[in-house]
Amino acid sequence: MSDNKKKIILTGDRPTGRLHVGHYVGSLRRRVELQSDEAVSDMYIMIADAQALTDNFKNPEKVRENIMNVALDYLSAGLDPERCSILIQSQVPELTELTFYYMNLVTVSRLQRNPTVKSEIQMRNFETSIPVGFFCYPISQAADITAFQATHVPVGEDQKPMLEQTREIVREFNSTYGKTLTEPEIMLPEAAACLRLPGTDGKAKMSKSLGNCIYLSDEPDDIRKRVMSMFTDPGHLKKTDPGKTEGNPVFIYLDAFCSDEHFAEFCPEYANLEEMKAHYRRGGLGDVKVKKFLINVLLSTLEPIRNKRKEFEKDLPFVYEVLKKGTEAARECAAKTLSAVKRSMKIDYFEDDSWIRSCRQIN
Numbered sequence: 001m002s003d004n005k006k007k008i009i010l011t012g013d014r015p016t017g018r019l020h021v022g023h024y025v026g027s028l029r030r031r032v033e034l035q036s037d038e039a040v041s042d043m044y045i046m047i048a049d050a051q052a053l054t055d056n057f058k059n060p061e062k063v064r065e066n067i068m069n070v071a072l073d074y075l076s077a078g079l080d081p082e083r084c085s086i087l088i089q090s091q092v093p094e095l096t097e098l099t100f101y102y103m104n105l106v107t108v109s110r111l112q113r114n115p116t117v118k119s120e121i122q123m124r125n126f127e128t129s130i131p132v133g134f135f136c137y138p139i140s141q142a143a144d145i146t147a148f149q150a151t152h153v154p155v156g157e158d159q160k161p162m163l164e165q166t167r168e169i170v171r172e173f174n175s176t177y178g179k180t181l182t183e184p185e186i187m188l189p190e191a192a193a194c195l196r197l198p199g200t201d202g203k204a205k206m207s208k209s210l211g212n213c214i215y216l217s218d219e220p221d222d223i224r225k226r227v228m229s230m231f232t233d234p235g236h237l238k239k240t241d242p243g244k245t246e247g248n249p250v251f252i253y254l255d256a257f258c259s260d261e262h263f264a265e266f267c268p269e270y271a272n273l274e275e276m277k278a279h280y281r282r283g284g285l286g287d288v289k290v291k292k293f294l295i296n297v298l299l300s301t302l303e304p305i306r307n308k309r310k311e312f313e314k315d316l317p318f319v320y321e322v323l324k325k326g327t328e329a330a331r332e333c334a335a336k337t338l339s340a341v342k343r344s345m346k347i348d349y350f351e352d353d354s355w356i357r358s359c360r361q362i363n
């Protein structure tokens with residue numbers, strides 16, 4: 001696609017909890033920047049409650065509650081309802097309809113080969129009995145993306161297989177029924193550290209139950225405690241020992257979060273992260289000092305977000321209106337795509353008289 005064409009952005013999150021720093025560096029920070037990118041014409045941010053229900057169907061309360069949490073995190077991180085539509089997935093029924101038609105274009109074995117589905121099946125012990133709804137969520141995600149004719153989808157690396165699946169569905173649809181849908185591109189974070197930020201314990205997966213996340217809304221004391229207990233290089237026992245920075249969670253977090261300005265403000269003896277890393281590798285730089293610096297970086301990044309959240313929390317009716325308006329705008333767009341899809345699939349019987357006229361030829 002040529003660069004001068006306008007970009008349409010669609011992305012989203014499952015409302016199963018508050019958003020954490022992994023969401024922030026993986027995609028949220030990028031979305032906020034994209035709002036002021038002139039090449040972007042429309043931006044839709046989806047709270048994917050229907051998708052969250054595919055593996056939380058017995059726990060609808062959790063999903064219902066967390067819609068507000070995610071909306072508050074979005075607004076406090078800087079998503080501006082004047083510049084993007086924040087929508088609730090289940091309230092756009094056109095998405096479900098699109099999903100149903102796309103199902104014809106995907107095989108069971110293709111879904112089984114989707115690496116994200118594969119690992120989630122294992123994680124949830126679904127091996128022996130996979131709920132059909134869960135199994136089909138990549139198809140519904142393709143509907144989410146194509147309903148808005150999204151050209152770009154900013155997400156973390158874990159969503160790569162979903163985008164691949166979506167692109168295949170688009171190609172299959174367009175070659176079967178004629179060009180109707182837009183093939184989206186994934187937008188991954190540039191820095192390797194942001195692709196998949198590890199938990200504070202170094203584990204790949206950040207989760208509430210592992211207690212290894214830093215949430216956007218965490219209080220300064222929680223952040224300090226969490227960072228002070230972070231894993232570092234296990235071979236770096238004494239300050240004078242040479243240490244490893246690669247694979248060291250504290251440095252991965254610094255890679256994802258810190259800028260040269262942070263050094264000027266909090267640790268002026270180094271000009272940048274490269275200098276600090278070089279010192280650590282040589283030996284002579286203690287973990288506590290690096291962690292204190294990381295605490296300052298995180299506190300200064302998260303403080304404005306936390307403060308804004310407290311303001312929005314006092315005005316929930318405003319958030320409600322944002323969601324309602326965003327969902328209405330989204331429906332309008334999705335309805336256009338759905339009717340184009342139905343026209344291409346020749347299931348538009350009542351749109352004009354062409355179908356009934358073709359029936360008359362029966363006699």
Ligand code: TRP
Nearest residue numbers: 010011012013014048051141144
């Ligand atoms: N699968 C995403 C997640 O687990 C959420 C999501 C649903 C999404 N629909 C989407 C992301 C469409 C990008 C585009 O967080």
